[in-house]
Amino acid sequence: MxxxxxxxxxxxxxxxxxxxxxxxxxxxxxxxxxxxxxxxxxxxxxxxxxxxxxxxxxxxxxxxxxxxxxxxxxxxxxxxxxxxxxxxxxxxxxxxxxxxxxxxxxxxxxxxxxxxxxxxxxxxxxxxxxxxxxxxxxxxxxxxxxCEPLSVGIAAVRKARVTAGSSVLISGAGPVGIVTVQVARAFGAVDIVVTDIDEHRREVARRFGATATLDPRSDDTSHLRVDAYIDASGSPAAVNSGIRAVRPGGTVVLVGSGAETMPIPVQVIQNRELVLTGVFRYANTWPTALSLLESGRVDxxxxxxxxxxxxxxxxxxxxxxxxxxxxxxxxxxxxxxxxxxxx
Ligand SMILES: NC(=O)c1ccc[n+]([C@@H]2O[C@H](COP(=O)([O-])OP(=O)(O)OC[C@H]3O[C@@H](n4cnc5c(N)ncnc54)[C@H](O)[C@@H]3O)[C@@H](O)[C@H]2O)c1
Ligand SMILES: [Zn+2]
Incomplete structure (x- = not known):
């Protein structure tokens, strides 16, 4: 072969x-x-x-x-x-x-x-x-x-506890960010805000279901109070501002990789009792991935x-x-x- x-x-x-x-x-x-x-x-x-x-x-x-x-x-x-x-x-x-x-x-x-x-x-x-x-x-x-990258999005959205009516902030509109947008929509999220420094990628995110897109270099996200924030960029700057955009009791999911360590706003996490977790690939996601695909909810x-x-x-x-x-x-x-x- x-x-x-x-x-x-x-x-x-x-x-x-x-x-x-x-x-x-x-x-x-x-x-x-x-x-x-x-x-x-x-x-x-x-x-x-x-x-x-x-x-x-x-x-x-x-x-x-x-x-x-x-x-x-x-x-x-x-x-x-x-x-x-x-x-x-x-x-x-x-x-x-x-x-x-x-x-x-x-x-x-x-x-x-x-x-x-x-x-x-x-x-x-x-x-x-x-x-x-x-x-x-x-x-x-x-x-x-x-289905493999889609599975990363499913794992992230599950950990973010996205459900009907949720609001989500996603940083990074690469392949992982885009599948995460699609899965968040399929799970019932109604507000899906996506940030990326690349205008073309922001446009792609809108095409796949982002309800709003922001340029992190000019737009402020700190006033948002989303139920969940998912990082699909690996950017320390994105993670720092993303955590500040989560409502009290909300969830932070770190998917992006690259930086071994990064500063995070600890007091925000404590005072708002945020739940913060990482994602390492996925488990038990393929049945969901194939159902979402077959039903046309994910493209x-x-x-x-x-x-x-x-x-x-x-x-x-x-x-x-x-x-x-x-x-x-x-x-x-x-x-x-x-x-x-x-x-
Ligand atoms: N945890 C896991 O199991 C897992 C699995 C797959 C991928 N990943 C990681 O997920 C990340 C995304 O993967 P991908 O294939 O979509 O990568 P990608 O590089 O194609 O996408 C990352 C996007 O983030 C954007 N970005 C950079 N700085 C930003 C900022 N400050 N704010 C907002 N957006 C910013 C980039 O412009 C790019 O579009 C990567 O870091 C990858 O290593 C993790
Ligand atoms: Zn991969």
Missing amino acids: RAAVLVEPGRIEMEERPVPEPAPGDVLIRVASVGVCGSDAHYYREGRIGEFVVEAPLVLGHEASGTVVAVGEGVSAERVGQRVSIEPQRPDPGSAPTRRGDYNLCPHMQFYATPPVDGALCDYVTIGAHFAHPVPDTVSDDAAAL LDSMVTAHFPLEKSVDALESDRVPGSIKAVVHLSPTVEAQRGTE
């Missing part, structure tokens, strides 16, 4: 590799679409994200869909031919967090495209059968792949701004620098249904 392999920072080479064998409990998937994420671009450019360092050749890509083509021991052969969205994680079923249901916090997690685990920019991948989620025919290969296809073949993975990884880019997708082998859709 073909694989786009990061051999050193800034260098990706096409390699021929053997098709992997599905281990007991796994399925083998022929990959259809792979979304490119900011973390892929970080590994490509810098060879590391915090404590995760690329020390051996690595296949990037963790937002993926495809078709089951073989099953490992113990998995029903009826799964062969199913279109699936890949939840790119392998928690240890016996660890305490996994048994509690917080399997994203499993200390023995193996996650696609996080060193040393290979990702999906290749023709075939394996994953635990329960982490290959069957996709309805009406959901495209691209949307099935983008992921419209977030895709460019497509690339596997051989052009570098261009896909560089496309975040193209003005107007939101989400690039690498196409491998379309699933049968997707092929039918384009005939």
